[in-house]
Amino acid sequence: MPAKRKTFGTKRQEMAHKADRLSKMKLCHFTKQEVERLLQLFKEFTKAITEEVKRGKEGIHRSAFRDILHRHFDMTDDVLMDKVFKAFDADNDGYISDEEWVIGMSVFLKGTLEEQSRFCFGVYALRGEDSYIHREEMFMLLKDCLVQHQQEEDAEEMQKDLVEITLKKLDMDHDGRLSIEDYHKAIKQEVLMMESLGPCLPNARCRDSFLEIIADDKNKQKC
Ligand SMILES: [Ca+2]
Numbered sequence: 001m002p003a004k005r006k007t008f009g010t011k012r013q014e015m016a017h018k019a020d021r022l023s024k025m026k027l028c029h030f031t032k033q034e035v036e037r038l039l040q041l042f043k044e045f046t047k048a049i050t051e052e053v054k055r056g057k058e059g060i061h062r063s064a065f066r067d068i069l070h071r072h073f074d075m076t077d078d079v080l081m082d083k084v085f086k087a088f089d090a091d092n093d094g095y096i097s098d099e100e101w102v103i104g105m106s107v108f109l110k111g112t113l114e115e116q117s118r119f120c121f122g123v124y125a126l127r128g129e130d131s132y133i134h135r136e137e138m139f140m141l142l143k144d145c146l147v148q149h150q151q152e153e154d155a156e157e158m159q160k161d162l163v164e165i166t167l168k169k170l171d172m173d174h175d176g177r178l179s180i181e182d183y184h185k186a187i188k189q190e191v192l193m194m195e196s197l198g199p200c201l202p203n204a205r206c207r208d209s210f211l212e213i214i215a216d217d218k219n220k221q222k223c
């Protein structure tokens with residue numbers, strides 16, 4: 001079937017061109033081969049969404065992305081996973097496009113300290129009405145971090161204490177709220193504070209095994 005083979009060949013070429021273009025973007029820390037593998041995965045994750053594709057809305061929707069985070073990155077908190085989804089969905093259209101997928105994964109898996117702290121701050125600040133994270137928002141973010149089987153009164157006191165301790169460590173200009181500048185400064189001093197408001201980056205084990213999936217040699221084997 002030469003016609004079919006030609007279409008397949010053209011699609012491979014298009015993917016290779018796209019991978020080449022994306023791998024040269026400033027925020028992209030992947031090789032061209034790694035981007036190609038990410039684009040292949042993107043195709044696998046989105047192939048079931050035929051209706052959206054017809055409407056020109058090809059992308060990974062919220063629940064499919066939750067499955068990916070759950071399966072590959074051991075994430076279980078729905079609220080946090082939705083926030084990570086929104087951080088990937090840069091144009092806020094409800095779908096993660098192939099470009100958003102590659103750039104998001106680049107920051108998520110291989111980002112510099114500054115890129116990852118910007119990403120985490122973005123995840124935490126998403127519900128905020130301004131560009132600050134206030135005490136009340138911190139309280140909500142930290143609520144689920146504490147063990148749930150405490151007496152309710154004790155738990156609330158502990159949450160309040162935890163907010164004050166965390167705020168003290170992060171609020172570098174002492175104005176009682178967190179700005180992105182506070183956050184960057186605090187992370188530079190103590191990198192362990194990066195995910196102090198909830199886990200939103202992959203742990204080392206999940207990161208390494210996902211990088212293994214998209215590694216160049218695996219790609220060659222598959223071809
Ligand atoms: Ca999008």
Ligand SMILES: [Ca+2]
Pocket residue numbers: 171172173174175176177178179182
């Ligand atoms: Ca501040």
